[in-house]
Amino acid sequence: MSNTQQLENLASQIRRDIVRMVHSASSGHPGGSLGCADFFSALYGSVMRFDASNFDMDAKGEDVFFLSNGHISPVWYSTLARHGYFPVSELGTFRQIDTRLQGHPTTAEHLPGIRMASGSLGQGLSVAIGAALAKRINGDDGIVYTLHGDGELQEGQIWEAAMSAPHHKIDNLIATVDYNNRQIDGDVSDVLSLGDLNAKWVAFGWIVLESEGNNMQSVVDTFAKAKSLLGQGKPVVVLMKTEMGAGVDFMMGTHKWHGVAPNDEQLARALEQLEETVGDY
Template identity: 75%
Template sequence: MKPTIQELEKTASQIRRDIVRMVHACQSGHPGGSLGCTDYFTALYFSVMNHDSNFNMDAVGEDIFFLSNGHISPVFYSTLAHAGYFDKAELATFRKLNTRLQGHPTTHEHLPGVRIASGSLGQGLSVAIGAALTKKLNGDKSLVFTLHGDGELQEGQIWEAAMFAPHNKVDNLISTIDVNGQQIDGPTNLVLSLGDLHAKWEAFGWDVLEMKGNDMADVVKTLELAKSRTGQGKPIMILMHTEMGYGVDFMVGSHKWHGVAPNDEQLQLALGQLEETLGDY
């Protein structure tokens, strides 16, 4: 039985607590995008995606996910832990020496749930297309999901992949872009404007949807809609509109929290706004 929207929101609250605590503990990391994408990760791993926490890299008969904007690793790690991939106590080792929880996910440490290294932006879509084509060749009806940052779209490799997928009818792929309008150097429209993303992806031949990324009900509904539109000859792109830092009032909507850790006082302010629902690690 799938969880209710309210249950998903409670899980998201705990994941947001984990994010700020992880980044605070090592005084480094990327809380802003992690907080903004928490609802997406929660919906994906606890409601939408057919996956197995008994991790197997081949993933035969199960949906798989690739995180392309790997710097938002705190939300990824917390989600995997609460979904049963590894003990949540390991979250306390984030960015510490000899940890499996690197600042950017890597496969060398063999952390369950991590399928690719994603420190360099722009590569995840190409990898996901390869995995999706492999599933089609193997007669595996499962789906491939990806997440990207909007600033990441300034990488040229994204647009090579954007051309390749529709041409090859990779219609078992559901990609999502975190459209928060922020990147490390400032607003995306000032650093390098992305223009009309809906029109661009449609022009490349994708089936384009949009959703409110900080509205759990809309996230679940749109992801399920995307699943229903697979198998029709087109890859699917979801433009997910979020607020960077969502859930913590002093972090919301500012690129300044892209890669800055809260101090002790700021941590307590943040935790005061995020209900502990599943128990802190």
Template identity: 65%
Template sequence: MSSVTEIQPNKMSTANELTQIASQVRRDIVRMVHAVQSGHPGGSLGCADYLTALYFHIMDHHPNAFSMAGKNEDVFVLSNGHISPVFYSVLARSGYFPINELNTFRKLNSRLQGHPTTHEGLPGVRIASGSLGQGLSVAVGLALAKKADNDTHIVYVNTGDGELQEGQNWEAIMYAGHHGLDNIIASVDYNKQQIDGGVVEIMGFDTLRSKFEAFKWTVLEMDGNNMQDILDTNIKAKALQGKGQPIVILMKTEMGAGVDFMMGSHEWHGIPPNDDQLAKALAQLPETLGDY
């Protein structure tokens, strides 16, 4: 545990050490949604590895000196705002705000609203999200601002896969491709689940790669629950910056990853664990950084 606590954002970390941080992030997620008996554990657990990697290793950012404009640093936009528990955990754990504030998640007068917002002034959040399909457009705007300012840092943005059913995404995808916005690295949380069931059954796209390619994006694929693959793929993604096309990572994840009884089903999209289920979940997740 001591070696993990020494890991600082943006310092070289091994996949193993990042995996241990992700274990703590997963503990935060299930404890947060259990405490208020509301929130979205499934997608949060699925994205825990990637967001941990982004905030503790991949992004060049300034957790202790948050600025809304994010000039001369990498920025991240969470389009699928319902996975706020994982977002809040990595923000707090990487230093944007006090870790014990995770206690206030979804409670009255909290900066940690059910879905992320700038409205309460929470450091690390640059845009409200929750109503789906808007984050890619915001990322395009941030990418244009960086280009205009000759800032060579990257705009990261994550969307859900079901979320791509929202038409605004394709407006943004078309714009970014047409203009070759090669400072965007998007990720699609490709867990193939949405509230009412499987994405493929509801309104599926089994050709997501070709759809992005048709709009002149460079497409990478990775296992979003394999830390080494996350790190390797992001080295490739970064190398594609400045090559004339926006980049998207189709990130295969397991909804509920890390908690066996939550995995592989849409049913844990928005349901909190009860006391017994919390105990079962925590038993599978080593406490590596200390609970909040």
């Protein structure tokens, strides 16, 4: 089996996990989670260097990932569990009382793999710049990765950070935008248009790449290229086009599944479309 095929298989399992977790909790955010399943499968399956068996908050010698749009926690939790950060059986506790898998990611419950709380939008890029600076000071060649929603880019702090990273010559950072043009109230272009997003990042001093986020080969190739562009005094941002709800037909083509849980019948329909590859939790 090719590496790409393996990553696609894991993405399918992650998608099953997502819809089952959100259904079980009767709450959560399936749309963006499904749209980013391929990215997460590639990121942890082939892009990043990490040691899941020995979680180190300081990530010495490891790559670091920050989920700035914390509401798509299901896709991250599934990916972390599938890579051995914690038992996959724990996915069934998502959003339940006493769980380590809080609605939005947190360090407060000491869940391995999580280094920063997120949920209130717009903060992750600043955090990533700090972590990248710490790696620079420490002579650590690890790379810092982030993911942001495109709706999240409406937060002013993102642009403070966007201005800051090139100024500080951060070149060990790859930020990714989940560019699905959807947010809670509708299309991003209707709610508050981002304008020419590629040109904006370029104007702020970033190297900008574009990727098809639901095409595994495109994701893998884009991040290989992104890594090759590091170390040149500039940060890299990937504008990753995705489809909210990708993989479940009735959740695609709309913003309505941003934060709604499927009922029993909808869960069954979703699971029919998602192959169980590794095995359900």
